[in-house]
Amino acid sequence: HASSDSGKRRCKSLMPMTDLEEINTAQEQCAAAFTRIVKKGRLSFSGCYSVEDSMKRLEIGASLSAPELLRIGKLLEVANRAKAYGRHDTVDELADCLDVYFEAIAPLTPLATEIRRCIISEEEIADDASSTLKHIRRSIEALNDKVHSTLTGLVNGSLRNYLQDQIITMRGDRYCVPVKAEYRSQVNGMIHDQSSSGSTLFIEPMAIVKLNNDLKELYGKEQEEIQVILARLSVDVAEHIETIRTNYKMLSELDFIFAKGALALSMNASRPVFNENGY
Secondary structure, eight states: OOOOOOHHHHHHHOOOOOOOHHHHHHHHHHHHHHHHHHOOOOOOTTOOOHHHHHHHHHHHOOOOOHHHHHHHHHHHHHHHHHHHSSSSSTTTTTOOOTTTHHHHOOHHHHHHHHHHEEEEEEOOOOOOGHHHHHHHHHHHHHHHHHHHHHHHHHHTTTTTTGSSOOOOOOETTEEEEEEEGGGGGOEEEEEEEEEEEEEEEEEEHHHHHHOOOOHHHHHHHHHHHHHHHHHHHHHHTTTHHHHHHHHHHHHHHHHHHHHHHHHHHTOOOOOOOOOOOOO
């Protein structure tokens, strides 16, 4: 019934208890979760990832990767979801023993929003993550269009009769055209590869060598700017290390407690009364 790895671990490590005060506290928490589930439905803790390794790296001044920042963003989204769920809808709704857990959660909404705005997926940074990145990518797009139009003109024009196929291909990070080996001397350019039979040479025409070089330089600048963006986000996250740790701890504990409540509901269970009198 738990939805996070940490919650599942807490469930699996649960052992019988013998201290009456601890037992009653656990029973009270379970009953509170049971009641909340009946009133409001289940609360999912999916996305409550352990980010301790990332927190330790931030403490020594390291920058985090896009996947690490995304995991922190998802943890904060779970925190936001839990915070909203934990609020009492009406003034006459009674407080319970779980309020202390919900109150300790800080969703850090502006930070979570900024991470989500800048990072689309583990492999993709948004164009709008910075004005510099947006400008670089626009330049890349324009240069790519120029390379393609130049090559298309060559493929359909002066090089047409020398090509194995009228296509544009990539070899490494360079745009090339497939030239019949016997026409090598007719095509001015750099050879980057050849077919296994040797009958086709993949040549980068001289007309686009500079364009390809400029493109390669822009891709380098794009990667540099992405590192700048990740470093900036890492600095933002580093300001909230202890809050993020607390969020993870509270969410893991709540996942465990609500798993017990969900199990109780599925078993149609009732709260037992304990005593120390031997019956």
